[in-house]
Amino acid sequence: MPYRLKDGVYSIKCRHPQCPFNTRFEINQIIMGVNEQDVECEAMKIARDMAFIKHNEIYGTKHKLKNPQIRKISGNYVFIGTNQQQMEDERGAVSYRKFEKNELILKKGDDAATICQVVSGYAFPRRNKAHRYKVGYCFGIAGLLDKQNRTADIIAGTDNTKIGFHNIIKLSKINPKKARQLYNMSMEDIFEVIKDLEKTIEKLEKERTAKIEVV
Ligand SMILES: [Zn+2]
DSSP, X not given: OOEEEEEEEEEEEOOSTTOOOEEEEXXXXXXXXXXXXXXXXXXXXXXXXXXXXXXXXXXXXXXXXXXXXXXXXXXXXXXXXXXXHHHHHHTTSEEEEEEOTTOEEEOTTOOOOEEEEEEESOEEETTOTTSOBOTTOEEOGGGGSTTOOOOSOEEESSTTEEEEEEEHHHHHHHOHHHHHHHHHHHHHHHHHHHHHHHHHHHHHHHHHHHHHHHO
């Protein structure tokens, strides 16, 4: 059954000799996993990635973050209940499906009425493989907008990728808090997609400028 990390704080220390880098990072995002270890492992990865960027900003010219020491300072694991889950299942607010590696989860142009959440495995959009939907992540909100169909192909990244398809209208009647949470998480994804797009545009512009300079 899924767990969630709340208010996680991790400290990361660089082991490079004479490097003073020793910083704390708050992990605010919701991390889900099948057990506490799973969540812990994912949180440490996120903390390490954050530290890597921060360290690179300060000492990037000198050295890369070396063999970092990662320690958990605080954070609670919240068990996500089963009774509520069962009730939602019964009333048809959510259905689950398992996918094999490379199988299509959402097809561009499909009629959309649900928000998708990754329960196990992971998924990614066909046109942006670097954009990973890990356990707990949501996608598919664009399809809920008026007169919008699914806007991208979403592919299963591994065998036994399990996806929950949440009917937000039904869910908001049974469990409005969860409906709002899923809605917010998938909105966050839209912002991530926009950020990715901006990065791509920036890169293209740089390449164009570079070409002009060469000419
Ligand atoms: Zn260092």
